[in-house]
Structures are given as C-alpha cells and as structure tokens.
Amino acid sequence: MTHPDLEPKDDGFVVDTISDVSCLIDYLRDANASLGSHPEHGGTVYILTSSQDREHQLLAGVRGERGSLVWAxxxxxxxxxxxxxxxxxxxxxxxxxxxxxxxxxEVPIETVYAVVEEFHRTRTRPESVEWVAPPTSARVSQSIDDLLFG
Structure with a gap:
C-alpha cells in the first residue's frame, strides 16, 4: 500500500498534520515490510513531533519483529x-x-505502533511505557532539530 499524501519530511512527521493515525501506522507497517527478510541489516527510524512542541520528539523505528522507541x-x-x-x-x-x-x-513492533498511536492522540510523552535514561550516555549524538529542519 502506498500513501501518496503521507511522506516523511526531513525524516519525520508532524503528527498533528495527520488526521487519521491509521494512515501513519499503515505507513510504518509498509516501511517495516519493505525491509524484507533481513531486518538485521538495519531498521528505519522516523522522528515524530507536534507543531505545538518541537522541543520533544518521539523516535519510532521499525525493524522486523522489533522496533525502536526513544523520547528525546x-x-x-x-x-x-x-x-x-x-x-x-x-x-x-x-x-x-x-x-x-x-x-x-527496542521493543516488540506492536508496542511501537501503540506508542505512535498514543503520541498522535495526546501530543505528549506516551505513558503506556515507562521511560528511563539509557544505560550509556544520554546525550543525543546528532541534534534531532538538525535532522528535522536542516
């Protein structure tokens, strides 16, 4: 399935510009399917933000049966x-x-889809998962704003 009206801009989506979250979830499912049978070669991560709060982002990745979630x-x-x-x-x-x-x-892929749905609905940090600092450096290696806005 293609989504001609739903393409990432600067590696992400502004969720409040997407009226139907099922289109976004379908887009992520299709992106995951396009990885084929070799997700060990890497996944694809999307930066989700809200126009009301560009300081906080949800990074949602797809990689086979797993996906990645980062609140940043x-x-x-x-x-x-x-x-x-x-x-x-x-x-x-x-x-x-x-x-x-x-x-x-990384979490099960269905958790990624559920967290993306919650972020789309609330535009705030999802509460369906407990967020903690990663076990290594908590500094973002590349500014997310640089990725989103060049």
Missing amino acids: TDQVMYVPSVGINDDYVDYFTATDVDYNQPPHS
Whole structure:
C-alpha cells in the first residue's frame, strides 16, 4: 500500500498534520515490510513531533519483529524500561542517515505502533511505557532539530 499524501519530511512527521493515525501506522507497517527478510541489516527510524512542541520528539523505528522507541530533546534521551537490546542497533533515517538506536530502545513492533498511536492522540510523552535514561550516555549524538529542519 502506498500513501501518496503521507511522506516523511526531513525524516519525520508532524503528527498533528495527520488526521487519521491509521494512515501513519499503515505507513510504518509498509516501511517495516519493505525491509524484507533481513531486518538485521538495519531498521528505519522516523522522528515524530507536534507543531505545538518541537522541543520533544518521539523516535519510532521499525525493524522486523522489533522496533525502536526513544523520547528525546536535543540534549537528553529516554528509552523504554522494558527495552530488549543490550547494544546500539543499526537504524537509518528515511534519507539514509545512520542513526543507531541506543541500548534498551527496542521493543516488540506492536508496542511501537501503540506508542505512535498514543503520541498522535495526546501530543505528549506516551505513558503506556515507562521511560528511563539509557544505560550509556544520554546525550543525543546528532541534534534531532538538525535532522528535522536542516
């Protein structure tokens, strides 16, 4: 399924410009399916933000049966307390920028879709997962604003 009216801008989406969250979830499902049978070669991460609060972003990645979640500002990041990866994992933005996701950011893919739906609905940090600092440096290696707004 293609989504001609729904394409990432600068590697992400402003969620309040998307009226139907199912279109966004379908887009992420299709992006995940396009990875084929080799998600070990890396996933794709999208930066989700709200026009009312550009300081906070939800990074949502897809990679087969797993996906990645990070709640971030340009200085600090948080990952789900139940994250299952011990090391950094290869992810790339929609424009192929290497954007590895931190330890403990990966969760089952259905959790990613549920958290994206919640962020779309509330425009605030999702509460369906508990957020904690990652076990390594909590500094964002590349400014998310640089990725979103060049």
